[in-house]
Amino acid sequence: MPVNQNLSSFSDIAFQTAFVVYAVALILSLIYYGRLNGVIDARRQRSEATVNAKKLKASVAAHGVAGADSVSSADSAEGSGSGTGGVSAADLAKQESKVDRLGGMTQSLLWVAIALHLASIVLRGLAVNRFPLGNLYEYMMMITFGALLAMMVAMQRKEWRTLWPWVLTPLLALMFYGSTKLYAESAPVVPALQSYWLPVHVTIVSLGGSLGIVSGIGSVLHLLRRWQPKGKEHGFFGAVAKPLPSAKKLDQLAYRVAVVTLPTLGLGIVLGAIWAEAAWGRFWGWDPKETVSFATWILYAAYLHARATPSWAKFAPWINVVALSTMIFNLFFINMVVSGLHSYAGLN
Structure with missing residues (x-):
């Protein structure tokens, strides 16, 4: 069937608009991140002022009337927080309140961007009268959409808003690369994919990849937080890590998403094997894409096993980061450099 060029153009415009809105949301999330850093400092100053005031009250309590002025000063310092450099x-x-409003604006912008992102995928499919997963550009559209939607669903609570700069930066980079270097004109797929x-x-595999990205980012931030514990941050990286949730919460996020990632990727691999038997007459042929996908699945299984084993739990996040790296290697190097039966994107 002929390609509807109007719908294809609208899809491109929607994707580009979504990218711009995501970029604006990234800028707002960075401002939010910086201002929240200031709020955390103010909270800690106020807490320290209150503790110092209580210590002062306790130290002068035994002096009776003679210490009345000191006690009065301690009460004033404890109430206002200004006696020891705190804030009221x-x-x-x-x-x-100002920081919360900024965070709410970022969330709202992200929902708008996700709606535009979804519109670009739907319009692309309507333009070519097929499911929009026939080349790497369309796959990149889908996997970035899946990752961002998964993060939006998982991060409704305020404490997770600080993760947005860490999520948006790599995903915007993927979107930019996909829309420039991997862009493909709307066209029918090759005969091998007309199934x-x-x-x-491919939908299930892309969903597994999206979840894997979310889990991997969670483990990367967990390792940063473990190096810079809450309340004990130091140096430049301490200032960067300060607004993040605790290491325990980040580890839980990575683990819970990985629990879904493992069976999703596994199901995608099994369905791919069934399709391979129908298309090529064999279930498995150790094609580069098949091999690396299976290795990625093994790494996620190893991550979940390590995390459930006390003696290996501290190494588990590193395994998850390796799994994320393997997935990215599979996405770019295997698809774009190594020649194989899955090299259908027209880049080899």
């Missing part, structure tokens, strides 16, 4: 409760509340297995197999 009213100022802190106002500062927190009902295409939407089934």
Whole structure:
């Protein structure tokens, strides 16, 4: 069937607009991240001021009337937070309110961008009268959409908003690369991909990849947080890590997403093997794509096993990071450099 060029153009415009909105959201999330850093410092100053005031009250309590002025000063310092360089409760509340509004604006922008992103995928499919997973550009559209939607669903609580700069930066880089270096004009797929297995197999694999990206980012941030514990940050990386949730919460995020990633990728590999038998007459041929995909699945299984084993738990996040790296290697090097039966993107 002929390609609808109007719908194809609208798809490109929607994708480009989504990219711009994501970029604006990234800028807002960075401002939010920086201002939250200031709020955390103010909270800690106020907490320290309160503790110092209580110590002062305790030290002068035994002096009776003679220490009345000191006790009065301690009460004043404890109430306002200004006696030891802290901030007042009213100022802190106002500062927190401004930061919360900024975080809410970022969330709203992200929902708009995700809606535009979805529209670009749907319009691309309508333009070519097929499921939009026939080349690497379309696959990149799908995998970035899946990762961002998964993060939006998982990060509704305020404490997770600090992860947005860490998520948006790599995903925007993928979107930019996909829309420039990997862009392909709307066209029918090659005969080998004209199968009902295409939407089934590739959709599940792309969903597994999206979840794997989310889990991998969680482990990377967990390792950063473990190096810079909450309340004990130091140096440049300490300032960078300060607004992040605790290492325990980041580890839980990575683990819970990986629990879904493992069976999703496994199902995608099994369905791919069934399609391979129908298309090429064999279930498995150790094609480079098949081999690296299977290795990635093994790494996720190893991560979950290591995390459940006390003696290996501290090494588990590193395994998850290696799994993420293997997935990225599979996406770029295997698809674009190594020649194989899965090199269908027209880049080899």
